[in-house]
Amino acid sequence: MGIFAVTIGLGHPRGDDLVPVSATVDTGAAHSMMPESLLLQLSMTPLERISYAFADGRMAEYGYGMARFGIDGREWSCPVIFGPDDEYLLGATTLEIFNLTADPAGQRLLPATYRARPI
Numbered sequence: 001m002g003i004f005a006v007t008i009g010l011g012h013p014r015g016d017d018l019v020p021v022s023a024t025v026d027t028g029a030a031h032s033m034m035p036e037s038l039l040l041q042l043s044m045t046p047l048e049r050i051s052y053a054f055a056d057g058r059m060a061e062y063g064y065g066m067a068r069f070g071i072d073g074r075e076w077s078c079p080v081i082f083g084p085d086d087e088y089l090l091g092a093t094t095l096e097i098f099n100l101t102a103d104p105a106g107q108r109l110l111p112a113t114y115r116a117r118p119i
Contacts, residue, residue, distance in 0.1 A: 004107040009070025018070040029091035036082035
């Protein structure tokens with residue numbers, strides 16, 4: 001599981017500007033999670049509410065919708081969970097949509113087609 005921070009852009013799927021945020025890359029999280037308060041400020045509303053199970057066994061219900069993510073000059077609409085104010089997670093679904101993989105040792109994102117040279 002890769003866990004490190006990267007700066008990404010976040011915005012309304014039909015909006016203009018992306019807001020820069022620092023998000024923790026968490027390949028163990030299926031979907032990206034951003035603060036509900038920030039998503040509402042960007043005029044986004046959840047499409048539905050879904051119950052989520054966490055690794056520690058607890059359950060919580062959050063809003064679920066779409067947001068526009070910007071990573072390294074590229075932009076795609078991706079699923080997003082409307083989470084607590086301190087949660088800025090970049091999950092596996094977003095990485096897959098961008099065709100990226102996490103490099104925890106280098107603390108960076110790489111194209112999923114990247115292959116390290118054998119030593």
